[in-house]
Amino acid sequence: xxxxxxxxxxxxxxxxxxxxxxxxxxxxxxxxxxxxxxxxxxxxxxxxxxxxxxxxxxxxxxxxxxxxxxxxxxxxxxxxxxxxxxxxxxxxxxxxxxxxxxxxxxxxxxxxxxxxxxxxxxxxxxxxxxxxxxxxxxxxxxxxxxxxxxxxxxxxxxxxxxxxxxxxxxxxxxxxxxxxxxxxxxxxxxxxxxxxxxxxxxxxxxxxxxxxxxxxxxxxxxxxxxxxxxxxxxxxxxxxxxxxxxxxxxxxxxxxxxxxxxxxxxxxxxxxxxxxxxxxxxxxxxxxxxxxxxxxxxxxxxxxxxxxxxxxxxxxxxxxxxxxxxx
Ligand code: AMP
Ligand code: MG
Numbered sequence: 492x493x494x495x496x497x498x499x500x501x502x503x504x505x506x507x508x509x510x511x512x513x514x515x516x517x518x519x520x521x522x523x524x525x526x527x528x529x530x531x532x533x534x535x536x537x538x539x540x541x542x543x544x545x546x547x548x549x550x551x552x553x554x555x556x557x558x559x560x561x562x563x564x565x566x567x568x569x570x571x572x573x574x575x576x577x578x579x580x581x582x583x584x585x586x587x588x589x590x591x592x593x594x595x596x597x598x599x600x601x602x603x604x605x606x607x608x609x610x611x612x613x614x615x616x617x618x619x620x621x622x623x624x625x626x627x628x629x630x631x632x633x634x635x636x637x638x639x640x641x642x643x644x645x646x647x648x649x650x651x652x653x654x655x656x657x658x659x660x661x662x663x664x665x666x667x668x669x670x671x672x673x674x675x676x677x678x679x680x681x682x683x684x685x686x687x688x689x690x691x692x693x694x695x696x697x698x699x700x701x702x703x704x705x706x707x708x709x710x711x712x713x714x715x716x717x718x719x720x721x722x723x724x725x726x727x728x729x730x731x732x733x734x735x736x737x738x739x740x741x742x743x744x745x746x747x748x749x750x751x752x753x754x755x756x757x758x759x760x761x762x763x764x765x766x767x768x769x770x771x772x773x774x775x776x777x778x779x780x781x782x783x784x785x786x787x788x789x790x791x792x793x794x795x796x797x798x799x800x801x802x803x804x805x806x807x808x809x810x811x812x813x814x815x816x817x818x
Pocket of ligand 1: 530616617618620700701702703705706707728729730731749750751754757760
């Protein structure tokens with residue numbers, strides 16, 4: 492695996508997935524099921540995962556896969572029209588007929604669990620944002636020996652120019668270890684390197700958090716901002732778009748505290764974003780300063796939330812959070 496192979500495979504798959512997401516998002520009624528934990532899953536989540544894992548099975552078939560969705564509810568037959576719709580979306584995106592067997596096999600593709608390479612895929616990160624027609628991301632991350640080494644974040648609704656919210660939307664972020672982090676407009680345009688901000692002035696610091704208050708601990712964000720005198724405000728954005736915003740210098744801190752004591756973060760919610768932020772100069776630990784540990788598979792069992800910052804104030808922020816969390 493190298494930067495070129497990663498970028499080719501991830502961006503080709505990510506573009507197909509984003510096309511499906513955009514098409515479904517424009518529909519009046521987005522067909523949705525409810526997963527355990529009351530999280531929504533739409534026809535676009537399944538179709539996006541199918542095209543991404545199909546590409547990985549073709550180009551990186553001997554790598555391991557960790558992905559958010561599975562085909563269980565599609566196979567169950569309760570919602571046959573949902574399964575048919577997913578199959579049609581995938582067939583249209585690929586421009587070829589697709590059988591239900593192929594569809595389910597792609598969605599469930601697991602590769603070789605013994606491989607040192609493991610892809611962490613969130614076919615639609617921020618499904619609630621997607622349903623609100625707000626921000627969401629197709630997240631394609633890569634671990635080597637359980638360490639994030641590369642990521643692609645396709646963000647179909649993010650403003651290309653942060654100062655022109657009414658302008659073109661759709662941004663792709665990608666990074667590979669020691670090759671740098673980049674962005675380009677999803678609908679065409681030049682690729683440019685990105686860099687996290689370097690400010691050390693608390694008055695400038697902007698803190699990113701979830702829109703969904705149940706996904707975090709909004710009080711802890713407010714307490715951090717007050718304690719350290721961060722003057723840039725709290726910026727609420729859905730999904731791993733937050734990592735892209737930080738990596739291109741439009742915010743300095745992404746704080747994702749545990750939403751409740753027994754909550755454990757999902758690896759696919761962070762691998763791609765952490766890789767992009769790191770290559771842009773950022774730092775990631777958990778909220779109490781421990782290294783992120785992706786060795787448990789889907790859940791980050793040993794971490795207390797996730798903290799990513801632009802770098803220079805990381806230790807100070809961790810010290811403050813430890814005081815706030817541990818008392
Ligand atoms: P965000 O867009 O920041 O709200 O994060 C979206 C992610 O939050 C989803 O992909 C889910 O994996 C995750 N999530 C779902 N339920 C919870 C919860 N109760 N606490 C924390 N995160 C959650
Ligand atoms: Mg997610």
